[in-house]
Amino acid sequence: MLFNSYLFLGGFLPVALCGFAVACRLGRRAALLWMIAVSGVFYAWWAPGFLPLLLASVAGNYAVAMAIGSSADRPVRQAWLLSGAIAADIAVLVGCKALAPVQPPGLSFFTFTQIACLLDWQAQGHPRRGLLEYGVLVGFFPHVIAGPIPLGREILPQLHDPATLRLSAHNLAIGGGIFVIGLLKKTLLAEPLGDIVARGFTAPETLTLLPAWQAALAWSLQLYFDFSGYSDMAIGLGRMFNLHYPVNFASPYKAQSIIDFWQRWHMTLTRFLMHRLYAPLTVLVLRWRRSRGWKVDRKAQQTIGGFTAMLAMPLLATMLLAGIWHGSGWTFLLFGMLHGVFLAINHAWRLFRTGRRSTAIPAVIGRVGLTYLCVLLGAVLFRSPSVAAAASLLGGMAGLHGVVLDAPTAHALFHAELAAAWLAGLFAIVWFAPNTQQIIETSWRPTLPWALAFGCGATLGLLSLGGTGEFLYFQF
Amino acid sequence: MMPLDGNSTQRTLTDVTAAIRTVLDQPDLDLTLASSLEDIPNWDSMDLIAVVVELECRYDILFELPQIDSFARVGDMVRAVAAKCHLRAA
Numbered sequence: 001m002l003f004n005s006y007l008f009l010g011g012f013l014p015v016a017l018c019g020f021a022v023a024c025r026l027g028r029r030a031a032l033l034w035m036i037a038v039s040g041v042f043y044a045w046w047a048p049g050f051l052p053l054l055l056a057s058v059a060g061n062y063a064v065a066m067a068i069g070s071s072a073d074r075p076v077r078q079a080w081l082l083s084g085a086i087a088a089d090i091a092v093l094v095g096c097k098a099l100a101p102v103q104p105p106g107l108s109f110f111t112f113t114q115i116a117c118l119l120d121w122q123a124q125g126h127p128r129r130g131l132l133e134y135g136v137l138v139g140f141f142p143h144v145i146a147g148p149i150p151l152g153r154e155i156l157p158q159l160h161d162p163a164t165l166r167l168s169a170h171n172l173a174i175g176g177g178i179f180v181i182g183l184l185k186k187t188l189l190a191e192p193l194g195d196i197v198a199r200g201f202t203a204p205e206t207l208t209l210l211p212a213w214q215a216a217l218a219w220s221l222q223l224y225f226d227f228s229g230y231s232d233m234a235i236g237l238g239r240m241f242n243l244h245y246p247v248n249f250a251s252p253y254k255a256q257s258i259i260d261f262w263q264r265w266h267m268t269l270t271r272f273l274m275h276r277l278y279a280p281l282t283v284l285v286l287r288w289r290r291s292r293g294w295k296v297d298r299k300a301q302q303t304i305g306g307f308t309a310m311l312a313m314p315l316l317a318t319m320l321l322a323g324i325w326h327g328s329g330w331t332f333l334l335f336g337m338l339h340g341v342f343l344a345i346n347h348a349w350r351l352f353r354t355g356r357r358s359t360a361i362p363a364v365i366g367r368v369g370l371t372y373l374c375v376l377l378g379a380v381l382f383r384s385p386s387v388a389a390a391a392s393l394l395g396g397m398a399g400l401h402g403v404v405l406d407a408p409t410a411h412a413l414f415h416a417e418l419a420a421a422w423l424a425g426l427f428a429i430v431w432f433a434p435n436t437q438q439i440i441e442t443s444w445r446p447t448l449p450w451a452l453a454f455g456c457g458a459t460l461g462l463l464s465l466g467g468t469g470e471f472l473y474f475q476f
Numbered sequence: 477m478m479p480l481d482g483n484s485t486q487r488t489l490t491d492v493t494a495a496i497r498t499v500l501d502q503p504d505l506d507l508t509l510a511s512s513l514e515d516i517p518n519w520d521s522m523d524l525i526a527v528v529v530e531l532e533c534r535y536d537i538l539f540e541l542p543q544i545d546s547f548a549r550v551g552d553m554v555r556a557v558a559a560k561c562h563l564r565a566a
Contacts, residue, residue: 119541119542120542122540122542123540123541123542123543124542124543124546274521275541275545276541279521279525279541279544279545280541282522282525283525283528283529283541283544286525286526286529287529287532290529290530290532290533291533296499296526296529296530297498297499297500297501297526297530298499298500298501298523298526299501301522301526310522311522
């Protein structure tokens with residue numbers, strides 16, 4: 001059941017909200033139970049066979065969290081419990097990724113949420129929340145399939161606040177507005193690009209210079225608006241139920257460096273990877289160096305050996321694993337490696353450069369453009385069915401298949417002015433328009449014009465339903 | 477978090493300041509318990525890890541990662557070092 005389907009919008013969501021309003025009147029426990037019940041229905045609609053896996057994962061991790069909480073004075077037992085639970089979580093994740101013909105929806109996301117929770121609770125103390133609250137944290141339907149990946153400290157205190165478990169007109173209006181913006185991004189901006197992208201990536205060897213660029217640019221925009229739209233919808237839905245999720249997408253194509261890009265794209269996944277993978281690897285390397293009497297300070301990081309060991313290797317390892325997480329093919333491995341190299345170069349630049357970064361407009365444009373080109377290169381690998389196909393498309397972009405506009409290929413995609421104007425319009429939105437957070441925080445007011453605008457937007461979004469539908473990130 | 481007496485707090489603050497100065501190669505850096513790590517010129521997450529590892533080495537203690545993530549001010553580090561030392565002594 002997709003967020004952008006008539007079934008969800010006309011059936012599931014109104015029932016879920018009305019039931020929530022009633023359940024809130026019956027008390028806190030009833031409200032939490034209702035949130036879990038509708039999430040169970042939502043998940044089972046996707047894949048009823050995997051619902052027991054989700055329930056077992058939640059119950060198992062919660063049991064370990066409780067055991068860790070009751071072992072505060074026995075650190076060795078805590079460490080064994082934590083290690084065992086994380087090993088089991090990762091074994092299920094890797095096992096399903098490697099062996100299962102059909103992937104359990106959202107497995108990565110609810111696994112990461114729980115691993116982060118266990119680590120936080122082991123280090124900072126168990127917050128003594130009940131199973132119902134934990135169930136909502138992990139499996140609430142807006143985020144269970146593809147994130148955002150919330151932290152326990154972001155969601156659990158909200159569930160403890162009586163104001164959260166009460167239907168709020170203010171939050172319904174804001175959440176509805178965020179959802180409508182996401183729906184429009186998905187239906188009006190992302191989905192129309194699907195045909196161009198599919199045709200371009202199916203036969204890259206036939207594309208001359210401009211069609212090849214068109215296919216690649218269209219893909220980068222489709223992925224952008226699809227994931228941005230999904231994130232808005234998930235965050236908007238959470239807000240309708242009074243939950244404030246962390247921001248997950250903040251104009252990543254406005255980034256002025258690859259480091260900046262990853263701090264804006266799928267932000268909660270980046271946070272998880274940086275805090276739970278990169279940081280532990282770095283700590284291990286630095287402790288190992290220090291135990292041998294080697295320095296770990298800035299000067300040591302500015303030597304070739306120090307930079308390689310302390311920055312480049314942990315980054316490469318993290319991004320390689322992130323690449324493999326997306327899929328098992330060579331294209332994903334290369335995608336991860338490429339971004340690892342980009343990040344290492346970016347860190348080296350920051351470490352070794354002298355002088356301040358220029359704020360002159362040409363310099364900013366240059367940085368944004370260079371960052372986008374790096375991202376585009378990775379995106380071509382990410383979408384291509386094979387490395388050879390990616391190389392072929394990149395070859396076409398370099399003019400190796402010819403530069404003639406009216407190439408005698410049946411697959412030529414470039415329909416001159418119209419397509420160029422459409423892509424230019426989308427890039428104008430990407431680079432110059434405010435993002436959803438900025439619109440809601442700085443412009444939106446509970447006024448009639450805004451209500452009309454969102455009403456018209458919702459109507460337009462509903463009328464535009466019926467494309468391919470599924471969100472690109474659901475496969476992960 | 478355990479309470480600290482003034483002398484031991486000052487000693488630990490001196491050590492934490494020394495570790496930060498060493499890592500950043502800024503010998504004139506002046507810090508207090510209230511100093512925000514983010515406000516230190518050119519500070520980044522790598523510096524945080526390097527400073528923590530320096531302190532671990534100096535005091536023969538180990539920090540867990542989520543605790544490292546929670547360090548926002550110099551005072552957080554000072555209190556965490558003191559608590560770890562207190563636990564080890566007990």
